[in-house]
Amino acid sequence: MNNILLGGHVSASGGLHKAIENAEALGATCIQFFGASPRQWFAKMPSPDEINTYKEHLKKSHVQAVYLHAAYLANLASPSAESHEKSIKSLSEHLAIVTAIGANGLIFHMGSGGKGTTREEAIKKTISGMKEVLKNVPGTTQLIMENSAGGGQKLGNTAHELGEIFHAVNSPRVKVCFDTAHAFEAGAITAYDAPNIKKTFDEWDRHIGLANIVTIHTNDSKTVCNSNHDRHENLGEGYIGIDGFRALAAEKRLHHAAWILEVPGFDNNGPDLKNMELLRKCFAESSTKK
Numbered sequence: 001m002n003n004i005l006l007g008g009h010v011s012a013s014g015g016l017h018k019a020i021e022n023a024e025a026l027g028a029t030c031i032q033f034f035g036a037s038p039r040q041w042f043a044k045m046p047s048p049d050e051i052n053t054y055k056e057h058l059k060k061s062h063v064q065a066v067y068l069h070a071a072y073l074a075n076l077a078s079p080s081a082e083s084h085e086k087s088i089k090s091l092s093e094h095l096a097i098v099t100a101i102g103a104n105g106l107i108f109h110m111g112s113g114g115k116g117t118t119r120e121e122a123i124k125k126t127i128s129g130m131k132e133v134l135k136n137v138p139g140t141t142q143l144i145m146e147n148s149a150g151g152g153q154k155l156g157n158t159a160h161e162l163g164e165i166f167h168a169v170n171s172p173r174v175k176v177c178f179d180t181a182h183a184f185e186a187g188a189i190t191a192y193d194a195p196n197i198k199k200t201f202d203e204w205d206r207h208i209g210l211a212n213i214v215t216i217h218t219n220d221s222k223t224v225c226n227s228n229h230d231r232h233e234n235l236g237e238g239y240i241g242i243d244g245f246r247a248l249a250a251e252k253r254l255h256h257a258a259w260i261l262e263v264p265g266f267d268n269n270g271p272d273l274k275n276m277e278l279l280r281k282c283f284a285e286s287s288t289k290k
């Protein structure tokens, strides 16, 4: 089943090298972790020693692609000038960690406008904020927009809107993360079967270009299609179902991406061997079908 990158979100608590140890335990070839606490505004840069130890572990591992996930607090779309500025600072600090450890990119959630502002203003703030983050952290590391489950003023629930932001920021460093649960919860895809997968990704290709989808957050959904309610579930245990992931694995236009589990885990400890095995089987079965 060739070289498709499969892995999950792993813990880096106890030092960045722990993320690699956890990845190896899963047999992961791609990972995501938090470069700094996801619940704080301030992101502490790891020490040179910690980075070196991490790099040594990475070199000896099977991990080929590393992505960091930004803090949850960041909201570039915020109508509050203070919160907008703090979000730029937080994303810049996290992106600087991506650069320092030689990872591929930073995945961040599209924000939300809120009361007293329009969607257009929220989009404008997001665009200018992303430009500033990229300026603050020069280099080639990617700034990756994750699609949202939508609802209220939440941005990024459609390919159209993500495409608008993508083109306006206009940088080769801007990429997209497609979260399977969020897309389903947003109603951006109504079912993961061959015709809907084709239709949906034709649309994402038109607005963004599928080559720019660099990561697939591979999650089943605890809530129904169009619920706008973001709740991840283990593969096969939610409303997408294992057949949905099998059908998605057969979509060759997504095989260049890193497939990253963000599931609760069968023991509630996050992505585990059982989910990894289910994901591998989806690809193995889809490749024998050809």
Ligand SMILES: [Zn+2]
Pocket (backbone or CB within 6 Å): 146, 179, 217, 262
């Ligand atoms: Zn996600």
